[in-house]
Amino acid sequence: MTLLQKKPLIEKLVDSLVIDEISISPSGTKIIYTVKSFGHSPGHRVSSLWVALTGDPGSYYQLTSGQHHDFFPRWSPDGRSLAFLSNRDVCESYHIYILEEPFPVSKSQPRKFGGTHNISEFYWSPNxxxxxxxxxxxxxxAEDCAEKSRDDAEVFGDWKFTRPYLLNLKSCEIKxxxxxxVQTETLAWSPDASQLLLGIYKTPELGSTYQSGTQFEIIPIYKHSTTSLHFVSHFPGPILSKSLVWANDNRIFFTSGANPEFVNSSRAVYHLYQQRGAWAWSRYSHGEIDCVAELRSANGLVFGKVQSxxxxxxxxxxVLNQAEGVIYSAEEEISAWDVRALAEGGYVLALAKSKTLDPQELFTVQLDSYIDDTNDIYSIVRANDIAVTINGNTDDNARETYSLTNIPLPVNSLTQISYHNQDLSNSLNLKIHSQVxxxxxxxxxxxxxxxxxxPFESPSRxxxxxxxxxxxxxxxxxxxFNSNSSYMLWEALILSLSQPQTGDSPNTSHHFAILAPNYRGGSSRGESFAAHARGxxxxxxxxDVISLVDEGIKRGLLDPERIVVGxxxxGGILSYLLATRRNLEAKVDDWKIRGAICGAGATDLDMLALTSDHPYFEAELVGxxxxxxxxxxxxxxxxSAIKRFRAHGTSETVPSVLILHGQEDKRIPVGQAxxxxxxxxxxxxxxxxxxxPREPHLIRERAHLIDLLERVAKFCIMHLSN
Structure with a gap:
């Protein structure tokens, strides 16, 4: 029995490994990615880099020690080196480290670049x-001296701006x-490495771009001065992270809100293009019935992760001018991904994904493609005899149009590469019933x-x-399994209560179900659905939560007399509201709430708009x-749940409440709790x-997460048991 197998299940959940930041080598044969524990030690966030071989189960190995915060791995375009960010030499600053070969660091020490700069992200030039x-x-x-002497008054608007720099790898010169x-939020290289496109915000203040928008400017790399910029275009909203792509046909793609002036809007794809010698932007795709999360570029194609x-x-x-098609689709969460074009044609797709009781693992699949003698373009997905085909007419006198047959890869066509969470997965080997x-x-x-x-194959009661x-x-x-929407592993925790833990008697199991509603204002259903959050x-x-609970009771799935919300x-805001409203508003014979778990929620939304670190977002919620x-x-x-107490707050109308909150939460300050x-x-x-203590909006310290999960389990057992 391994050490992990001896741990209580809650500790196993907190120690589960999270895969992130996947990067495929230019050859398509190797994958580098980051691995970190769901919970970490106080003040000591760490993550390690791992390498795996495409299509080879179990071929993964650890590249860095896991004693530092190593992240943001990126292969050089020529495939000879890989770079990553790390704080291994200075605890609070991050620098670029480069390895010439993907061997464990014990065999080959990485070279450090970046001087004294604290680097947030970087991008290889195409050459x-x-x-x-x-x-x-x-x-x-002078600021350091003032801070040490406690003469360090902070003046609002005295910003520390993020700026772009260029590192010449041959001379090690930094410009x-x-x-x-101004705040440089993101950048992208032109395909020929001659220019950089900058996405610029007016200030670093979170959400300020919803007032001032984004300015796109281009810097010529080899004949530049710090003032020789070319204005491209102004966009009325932000550029969302991991989305700025400069494609081979000189079009630039990015994601923003379908209504970019609003924070609460579905995510759509936009593109910048040249028209009569000038740059312009327009909406390109998505955002009406679904939402785009991230973009990638591979050999001139632009790929996107879409919630549908x-x-x-x-x-x-x-594909060239116009095309759209689905490569992969499944009712599960893709937490990280990458795609890479192959020299011989085709593409490699790598995914980190999970299911309800299946923790994250790494998967890959290869897509073959070629151009035939008639110049028609084909892309064939070889997976269980399933083919996805792109056809195109390349007549110079006709506008090029392309179509892609939407036949997503079947889920079982992927090859599982990693088994990081196998012991935990074995511990969660439960028979469950899932339905929509x-x-x-x-x-x-x-x-x-x-x-x-x-927690049954087919619940009979x-x-x-x-x-x-x-x-x-x-x-x-x-x-x-372990996403933001999984409430820090609450789903796996509650389902696991159906099996006795080590040392428990067989009678200590608890069979509780979970209902997780998708309410209006959320993602994956387009703008008309998301826009409900605005005011x-x-x-x-x-x-919507009430309606979906009603439906579950109507179908005989939920016990109307034993319901806890959380x-x-x-979700914490709505839990506070359900605690203060539902039992008062329910009819005599209607379902009521036995308890509410309110995590990092707000109870006075006007005060929240005044004190949150994301004021534009919070103000928009209340109009x-x-x-x-x-x-x-x-x-x-x-x-505002707090205001319900003025007329109706009594122990007869408000159920028992468990409040959980981080003391250093700037998004929803702890005063709300x-x-x-x-x-x-x-x-x-x-x-x-x-x-x-020390925790921001999402709890991350290991001991705190264990405590939190134990309290959630005890609260549910107390209020849902007979």
């Missing part, structure tokens, strides 16, 4: 001769590329769905149920700023509040 990187302004000596006091309902998909977004519950919204305008998961509500609100639940918190989202962030005389103040009033706990105390409502 592998240079690296462009982003680094925030450093503190001046700053841009002198203006409950499915995560990989799409080809462009669907119904109409209360206003009969929208199709809704929720996941119902029970209605079960006590945890209603777990996802955060965001721009997010969604699907069949996944809609506490309205249709609340109603969630994190936006505008508290000082706006034209705003409908009833939205914030209705969405403290205020609700005081209201509960004053009104005699049973309430336990637990706050976690």
């Amino acid at each position: 592998s001769k240079s690296i462009a990187f982003l680094s925030a302004d450093e503190k001046h000596r 700053r590329l841009y002198d203006k006091d 309902g409950l499915s995560d998909e990989i799409h080809i977004l462009s 519950i669907r119904c109409k919204s209360q206003d009969n305008t929208t199709d809704l769905d929720a996941l119902f998961i029970a 209605k079960l006590p149920t945890c209603i777990f509500i996802h955060g965001g609100p721009y997010d969604r639940v699907t069949f996944s 809609g918190v506490g309205t249709v989202d609340y109603d 969630g994190w962030s936006q 505008g700023w508290p000082w706006d005389s034209k705003r409908d103040n009833s939205i914030a009033e209705n969405a 403290i205020g609700f706990q005081r209201a509960c105390q004053a009104c005699g409502v049973p309430c336990e509040m637990v706050t976690y």
Whole structure:
């Protein structure tokens, strides 16, 4: 029996390994990726780099020690080197490290680059001769002295800007590329390595781009000065992370909101293109009925990860002029991915994915392609005799149009490469029943769905149920293991209670089901679905949760007398609202709530807009700023659970509450939780509040996560058992 097998299951969950940042080598034969534990030690975030061979199960091996925070691995375009970021020499600063061969670091020490800069991200030039990187302004000596002497007043608007730099790998010379006091958010190389495109924000303030937009500018690399920039275009919203791609046909792709002026909007693809000598931008695809999360480029093609309902998909977004097609689709979460064009033709796709009780692992598949003598373009996916074909007419006198047959790869066509979480997976070897519950919204305008998961192959009776509500609100639940929507492993935790743990008697198992609703304001269903979050918190989202619980009870799946609600962030907000509203509003014979788990939620949304580190986002949820005389103040009033106590807060109408919150949460400050706990105390409502030192919005320290999961399990057992 291994050490991991001897651990209590909660510790195994917290120690589960998370795969991220996949990068495929130019040859398509190797994959490098990061691995980290779900929980980490206080003040000591670490991750290691691993290498695997494409299509070869079990071929993965550890490249770096795991004693440092090694991340953001990237192969050089010529395939001779790989680079990554690490804090191995300076605890608070990150530098670029380059390995000439992907051997474990014990055999080959990486070279350090970047001087004194604290680097946030970097990009190889297409010719592998240079690296462009982003680094925030450093503190001046006078600032250090002032900080040490405690004469360090902070002036709002005295920003530390992130700026672009160029590292010449031959001479090791570093040049700053841009002198203006603006925030360089991201960049992309031109295919010929002669230019850099910058995505520039006015300030580093989170969300400020929704007021000032994004400015695109181009820097010529070899004949540049720090002022020789060429204005390209202004875009009215932000560029979303991991999305700026400069394709071979001189078009630039990126993702932003379908309505880019709003924070709460579905994600669409845009492109910049030249027209009559000038650059212009326009909406390219997606965002109406689905949402695009990230983009990649491979040999001139642009690929995107798309959320479509409950499915995560990989799409080809462009082949030459126009094309669209689905390569892969499954009702599961893809947490990391990459695609690489092969010299002999075809592509390699690598995915890190999970299912409800199957932790993340790495998978690969190869797609073959060729151009025949008639210049028609074909792409054939060789997987279980399934073919996906692109056909094109390349007549110079005709506009080139292309079509792709949408036949996604079957899930079993992928090859599993890694087994990082095999011991945990064995411990979670439960027979579960999963189904999708669907119904109409209360206003009969929208199709809704929720996941119902029970610890049996086929439940024969209605079960006590945890209603777990996802955060965001721009997010969604699907069949996944360790994602933000899985509430820090709550689903796996609750399902695991059906099996006695080591040392327990056989009678200590608890058979609880889970219902996870997808409410309006979330992702994967396009703009009309996502737009409900704008000025809609506490309205249709609340109603949708009620409707889906009603449907589960109607189908005989949920025990209406044993229901607990819970969630994190936006899910915490809705859990607070359900705690203060549901039992009061329910009819005499209707279902009520026995308890509410409120994780990092807000209880006064006007105060949240004034104190959050993302004020534009929070204000948009309630329809505008508290000082706006034209705003409908009833939205914030209705969405603020703390204000329900003024008339209705008693132990007879509000169920028992478990409050969980990080003490250093800047997104939803801990005062939101403290205020609700005081209201509960004053009104005699049973309430336990637990706050976690040093923790931000999402809890990450190992001991804190163990404590949190233990409390969630005990709370559910207490309020759902007979």
